[in-house]
Amino acid sequence: xxxxxxxxxxxxxxxxxxxxxxxxxxxxxxxxxxxxxxxxxxxxxxxxxxxxxxxxxxxxxxxxxxxxxxxxxxxxxxxxxxxxxxxxxxxxxxxxxxxxxxxxxxxxxxxxxxxxxxxxxxxxxxxxxxxxxxxxxxxxxxxxxxxxxxxxxxxxxxxxxxxxxxxxxxxxxxxxxxxxxxxxxxxxxxxxxxxxxxxxxxxxxxxxxxxxxxxxxxxxxxxxxxxxxxxxxxxxxxxxxxxxxxxxxxxxxxxxxxxxxxxxxxxxxxxxxxxxxxxxxxxxxxxxxxxxxxxxxxxxxxxxxxxxxxxxxxxxxxxxxxxxxxxxxxxxxxxxxxxxxxxxxxxxxxxxxxxxxxxxxxxxxxxxxxxxxxxxxxxxxxx
Numbered sequence: 404x405x406x407x408x409x410x411x412x413x414x415x416x417x418x419x420x421x422x423x424x425x426x427x428x429x430x431x432x433x434x435x436x437x438x439x440x441x442x443x444x445x446x447x448x449x450x451x452x453x454x455x456x457x458x459x460x461x462x463x464x465x466x467x468x469x470x471x472x473x474x475x476x477x478x479x480x481x482x483x484x485x486x487x488x489x490x491x492x493x494x495x496x497x498x499x500x501x502x503x504x505x506x507x508x509x510x511x512x513x514x515x516x517x518x519x520x521x522x523x524x525x526x527x528x529x530x531x532x533x534x535x536x537x538x539x540x541x542x543x544x545x546x547x548x549x550x551x552x553x554x555x556x557x558x559x560x561x562x563x564x565x566x567x568x569x570x571x572x573x574x575x576x577x578x579x580x581x582x583x584x585x586x587x588x589x590x591x592x593x594x595x596x597x598x599x600x601x602x603x604x605x606x607x608x609x610x611x612x613x614x615x616x617x618x619x620x621x622x623x624x625x626x627x628x629x630x631x632x633x634x635x636x637x638x639x640x641x642x643x644x645x646x647x648x649x650x651x652x653x654x655x656x657x658x659x660x661x662x663x664x665x666x667x668x669x670x671x672x673x674x675x676x677x678x679x680x681x682x683x684x685x686x687x688x689x690x691x692x693x694x695x696x697x698x699x700x701x702x703x704x705x706x707x708x709x710x711x712x713x714x715x716x717x718x719x720x721x722x723x724x725x726x727x728x729x730x731x732x733x734x735x736x737x738x739x740x741x742x743x744x745x746x747x748x749x750x751x752x753x754x755x756x757x758x759x760x761x762x763x764x765x766x767x768x769x770x771x772x773x774x775x776x777x778x779x780x781x782x783x784x785x786x
Contacts, residue, residue, distance in 0.1 A: 415676070415688045415689065415690050416687075416688075416689050416690070417689060417690045417691075417692050418677055418689045418690065418691050418692060418739060419689075419737065419738045419739065420692070420730075420738065420739050420740070420741055421738050421739065421740045421741075423445075423448070423449070423740050423741065424741075425728070425730075425741035425742060425743060425744040426441075426442055426445055426742060426743050426744070427743075427744050427745065428743055428744070428745035428749065428750045428752075428769065429745065429746075429749055429750070445742075446782070447785070449740060450708075450710070450784075450785065451708075451782055451783070451784070451785070452782070452783055452784065452785045452786070453780050453781070453782050454780065454781055455778065455779070455780060455781075456489055456490075456766055456779040456780055456781045457487075457489055457490030457491060458475055458483070458485065458489055458490070458491065458492050458779070459475050459476040459477070459768075459777065459779050460473050460474070460475060460476075460489060460755050460766050460768070460779050461473070461474050461475060461476050461479065461753075461755060461768070462474055462502070462504070462505060462546045462547075462755050462757070463489070463505065463755055463756060463757065463766060464505040464506055464507050464757045464758060465756065465757070465758040465762040465764075466507040466511065466758075467507075467509060467511075467759060468511070469486075469488075470484055470485070470486055470507075471484065471485040471486075471488070471489050471492075472484055472495070472505050472507055472513060472528065473485075473505055473755070474501075474502045474505070475492065476777060476779075478497075479501035479502055480497050480498045480499070480500065480501055480502065481494055481496075481497050481498075481502075482494075482495045482496045482497075482498070482502060482505070482515060482528065483495060484528060488764055488781075489764065489766065489781065495528035495529075496515075496524075496528060496531050498515065498517050498522065498531075499517070500517035500518045500519070500520075501517065501518070502515055502516070502517055503516045503517055503518065503543040503544060503545075503546060504516035504543070504544045504545060504546035504547075504549060504550060505546065505757070506550040506552075506558075506757070507759075508552050508556065508558060508584060508585075509552060509556065509759065510556060510584060511525075511527065512524070512525050512558075512584040512585055513527070513528055513531075514550060514558070514560075514585055515531065516543055516544035516546075516549070516550070516560075517543065518540060518541060518542070518543050519536065519537050519539065519540035519541070519542060519543070520533050520535060520536055520537060521533075521534060521535035521537070521544065521560065521585070522534065523535075523584075523585040523586065525584065525586075534585050534586060534587070534588070535560065535579060535585070535588045537562050537575075537577070538562060538575050538577055539564065539566050539573065539575055541564050541565075541566050542562050542563065542564040542566065542575050542602075543562075543563060543564055544560055544561070544562070544563060545561075545563045545604075545605070545655075546757060547656070547702060547704065547754075547756075547757035548604070548605045548606075548607070548655065548656050548657075548702070549561045549562075549563055549603065549605070549606060550606070551606050551607050551608045551615070552608060552759065553608045553615060553632050553639075554608075554613075554632050555582070555632075556582070556584060557580065557581070557582055558580070558581040558584070558585050559578065559579065559580055559581075559606050559608075559615065559639075560578070560579040560580075560581075560588075560606070561576075561577075561578055561579075561602075561603030561604070561605065561606040561617065562575050562576065562577045562578075562579070562602060562603055563575075563602045563603055563604070564602055565601070565602070571600075572600050572601050572621070574595045574599060574600050574601065575601070575602050576592075576594040576595050576599035576600075576601060576602050576603050576619050576620075577590055577591065577592055577594070577595070577603070578590075578591040578593070578594065578603060578606065578617070579591070580638065589638075591638075593641070594619050597643075598622070598623060599619040599620075599622070599623065599625075600621065600622045600623075601619070601620045601621040601622065602619070602620055602621070603617065603618070603619055603620075604618040604619065604620045604624075604653065604654060604655045604669065605617065605618045605654055605655060605656060605657060607657045608632070609657070609659055609664050609683075610659070610760075611659050611662060611663070611664055611681075612628070612664060612680075612682070612683045613631050613632050614628050614629045614630070614631060614632060614683055615628070615629040615632065615639050615641075616628055616629075616654075616657055616664070616666075617629075617641070618653065618654045618655070620653060620669065621653075623646070624645075624653030624669065625643060625644075625645050625646065626643075626644040626645045626654060626666075627641045627642065627643055627644065628641070628642050628644050628683050629641050629642070630642065644683075653668055653669040653670060654666040654667060654668060654669065654678070655667060655668075655669040655699060655700065655701060655702075656700060656701065656702050656703045656716075657703060658703035658704065658705050658714045658716075659705070660705055660711075660712035660713075660714060660735055660761070661711070661712065661734075661735040662681055662735070663679055663680070663681050663735045663736065664679070664680050664681070664683075665677055665678070665679055665703065665714060665735070665736050666678045666679075666680075667699070667700025667701075667703055667716060668699060668700060669699040669700075670699060671697070671698075671699050671720055672697055672722070673697065674690060674691075674696050674697075675690075675691045675695075675696055675697070675698060675699055675700060675718070676688045676689060676690055676691060677689045677691065677700065677716070677736060679736055689736070691718070693725070694724070694725050694726040695718055695725065695726055695727070695728045695744075696725070697720075697721070697722055697724075697725040698718035698719065698720045698721055698725060698726070698727055698728065699718065699720060700716050700717070700718055701717050701718065701719050701720070702716070702717045702753075702754045703715065703716045703717075703754075704754045704756050704757070704761075704765060705758075705760070705761030705762075706731075706756075706761060706762060706763070706764070706765040706782065707760075707761045707762065707763055708733075708763075708784050709784050710733070711733065712735075712761060713731050713732065713733050713765075714731060714732050714735070714736070715729070715730070715731040715754060715765060715767075716729075716730055716731070716732075716739075717729050717752060717753065717754045717767075718730075719747065719751060719752060719753065720747055721745075721746050721747040721748075726744050726745065726746060727743075727744070727745050727746065727747055727750075727752065728741060728742075728743070728744055728745075729741075729742045729743040729752050729754075729767065730742060743769075748772065749771070749772055750769060750770065750771055750772065751769070751770040751772070752767060752768070752769050752770075753767060753768050753770075754766075754767050755767060755768060755779070763783060763784070764781050764782065764783045765781070765782040765783075766779060766780070766781055766782075767779070767780055767782070768780070
């Protein structure tokens with residue numbers, strides 16, 4: 404039984420930042436050939452190295468064997484593979500629709516999500532078959548947050564999209580389960596039966612908890628956590644943790660390391676939180692301080708370093724009185740280092756990496772408005 408312990412007090416601690424001042428985009432020159440010296444020194448001061456990526460990645464997945472599968476900025480319909488940490492790439496396939504997400508299972512099955520469908524390859528990308536039809540042609544799977552793999556090689560996919568009909572938002576909160584590496588899929592509509600009016604924000608298997616996490620949107624923003632995952636039982640049993648959005652559901656992303664699961668909230672224009680749990684029963688909420696508190700946490704990515712694991716988080720939405728932020732933690736959320744502070748009207752920053760367990764290299768991009776100049780960077784350990 405999941406006990407709700409989200410409200411021990413009406414007062415919640417604030418997210419703690421390190422003393423390091425962030426780089427403020429707009430004060431530093433953004434050039435296609437690389438950062439200025441001051442930015443390089445910032446990363447060196449944090450024990451990191453940053454350089455311009457060899458390819459203009461827009462989203463990518465690092466497989467267990469280290470191969471990268473992803474899309475580049477030249478054409479969103481093309482899937483590429485890289486075997487040299489993203490420095491060079493080889494075209495694998497072209498799809499009729501722009502690629503929205505990429506996922507590679509433990510056994511090497513490649514899943515590529517486009518609007519309305521998921522394609523599958525079991526031969527390293529030499530051939531793809533359309534294996535899953537989503538409920539609408541406008542639906543898609545969120546990269547890094549909408550696909551996951553549970554023990555027993557079970558794949559789960561959550562449907563996402565904003566589809567308007569004459570009656571209002573169309574409920575597309577379907578969950579799909581495959582026990583044969585994505586060749587066939589079973590459809591579950593239990594979220595819609597439970598009143599979800601929009602879509603699935605996130606589905607994620609947690610190794611720390613040995614449970615599946617799932618959140619729906621948008622009218623209730625609920626968090627669901629499964630029973631412990633049993634390899635012999637293909638269908639998860641879900642437990643409702645939060646019943647409505649004020650109880651702190653609406654998570655759009657999650658990441659875990661050092662015995663702790665971190666979740667980021669989705670309250671655009673409202674107060675946002677990083678929420679921590681070690682057991683799926685007790686939750687600690689930390690308020691994101693101004694001027695960033697109005698920006699939802701869109702994505703979290705784990706990077707493995709020589710000193711341990713980092714969690715990177717991106718808060719990419721702002722108003723005239725708030726700011727966006729790229730930040731990371733080296734101590735599982737006890738403190739956070741602010742990297743870039745910026746306004747969305749002038750810049751956009753995205754995290755592009757995804758993997759099953761975290762990666763040695765982390766890729767992000769900066770796009771300058773209104774010129775559209777875009778540069779992609781790789782963060783790694785120093786040589």
